[in-house]
Amino acid sequence: MSFSLWLSFVAASALVIAIPGPTIVLIATHAVSYGPRVAAAMVLGSALGGATAMAVAMAGLGVLLTTSTVVFTCLKLVGAAYFFCLGVRMWRQGATKLAAPQPAARVGLLKVFFHAFLVTGLNPKGIAFFVLFLPMFIDKHAPYVPQMLILIPTMVVLGLANDSLYALCAIRLRNVIQRASVMRAINRVGGTILAGLGVAIAMHRSS
Structure with a gap:
């Protein structure tokens, strides 16, 4: 894997994971x-779950890569369409609010750790996400396992x-985040990023 390809992965991943999803809402709440x-x-828990989902996805991609280049390439096109449609849907959806604060209560740390792990790591949608996202950043001509050992920790x-952010x-800005105008802006920026990623994947495939 080249350094420039890794940097592209870092940039795209940072943009995608910054878009609020179910796990982010869960953690924020x-x-x-x-x-x-x-x-x-x-x-x-979310970090461990994400690593698990990504490892499962990359194992499947490794099989596809060694079995059929055509299938692997077609997967990129499916991913492009998926991210574009997801971006359009996010642009159009309304504001999503955080849950109201609850009374102070004793919450087991292991319990919430495993809850976040299960939500992130064993969610078929999360695994499917990585299956569609990763092909753009895998060098088919380089050894596969070393790329796994780079991309997953990254x-x-x-x-x-x-x-964490x-x-x-x-915690600090709850009242600001709850404003409908702020949530709408977040959704539209996130939708634009996802749709743009879909276009980038399609262009990468045709290059």
Whole structure:
């Protein structure tokens, strides 16, 4: 894997994971309701879950890569259409609010850790996401396993940083985030990023 390809992966991944999804909402809600210790447990669980989902996806991609280049290439086109449609849907959807703060309660850290892990790591949609996202950043002419050992830790570090930042912002800026205009702007920026990623994947395929 070349350094420029890795940098492209870092840039695209940072943009994609910055878009709020179910895991981000889950972490932000628990951060507001129960504080930073619970949020930290959920961030770690999400990171482990993301690494698991990505490993499963890359194992499947490895099989496709060695079996059929045509199938692997077609997967890129499916991914392009998927991200473009996802971006359009996100642009059009309404504002999504965080859950209201809950009374203080004792929450098991292991419990929320495994909850975040299961939501992120064993979600078929998450695995499918990586299957569609990763082909653009895999060098078919380079050894596959070393690329796994580079891409997975990179995504874990990016995920830890992103989820931690969202948890902190949820605690500090809850009233601002709850405004409909802010949520609408987030959805539209995120939708534009996803649709643009779909176009980029399609162009990469045809190059």
